[in-house]
Amino acid sequence: MVSADSTKPTCPVCNQADQVKTMQAAYNSGVARCAPPDMPTRNVSMxxxxxxxxxxxxxxxxxxxxxxxxxxxxxxxxxxxxxxxxxxxxxxxxxxxxxxxxxxxxxxxxxxxELYPAWDKATAQWKSLYYCQRDDAVFDPKTNTQISNNQLASLRASATQAIKSELQAATQH
Structure with missing residues (x-):
């Protein structure tokens, strides 16, 4: 029988897999920077x-x-x-x-x-990342590289940035 730990990728910092969690598990355990991307919404008051x-x-x-x-x-x-x-x-x-x-x-x-595809892409990318609790590091197991806090923030805000860029483009026309 294969254990669940053997399917987890190893952390690029400590090269161990015993403290590695999915981003969802890390966010559920209270790591705020592992939050998923925000779903795009519009608040129009009537x-x-x-x-x-x-x-x-x-x-x-x-x-x-x-x-x-x-x-x-x-x-x-x-x-x-x-x-x-x-x-x-x-x-x-x-x-x-x-x-x-x-x-x-x-x-x-x-x-x-119209912004849901960008949100879906950011969410899929977020789901492919892992978090090492020992090193407090987020990493991509495909490239075996650590993800910085700035990269996480830009991933979370990708749909919001698309909204802002569309609004700026609409006001310029």
Whole structure:
């Protein structure tokens, strides 16, 4: 029977395999620098414009119910008509703002989806690395070389860097 230690690669620093862990095991045991790459996401807020439009519609509906419904014929017809037109304009505006907000969210999701291949590549590379607990070293068993903290940080931030480079390219055009 083959033991689990014989399948582990040896550390390039100490040339032993007894303290070698996968990156996931090292991260789970509390080694923060062995964290996996962050999944690309977009946080697009739509609550503020939708809430403001809803508040305006609520105010107009309240005025229609109380002023027109409560006072009946004592309220001048022209003011009733103006209030009705303003309310209809605000309802249509709220629908347009809601549509615009949802389109921003969908566009943000699509931009994040476009970055998934870069994240998949970084995650696959991260999964191929190992951590030696004895030497506190991360290494690549394929090349048998130690990975520096800067290289780990750039691997973790590769999807985030792709987001920043795409945003800079979009603003330049």
């Amino acid at each position: 609550m503020k414009p939708v809430t403001v439009c809803g508040l305006f519609i609520g105010i107009c509906l309240f005025l229609i119910i109380t002023l027109i419904g409560g006072l009946g014929s004592n309220f001048p017809q022209i003011l009733q008509l103006i209030l009705l037109v303003i309310t209809l304009i605000l309802i249509v505006t709220a629908l347009a703002v809601s549509y615009w907000s949802f389109q921003r969210v969908v566009r943000g999701d699509n931009e994040a989806v």
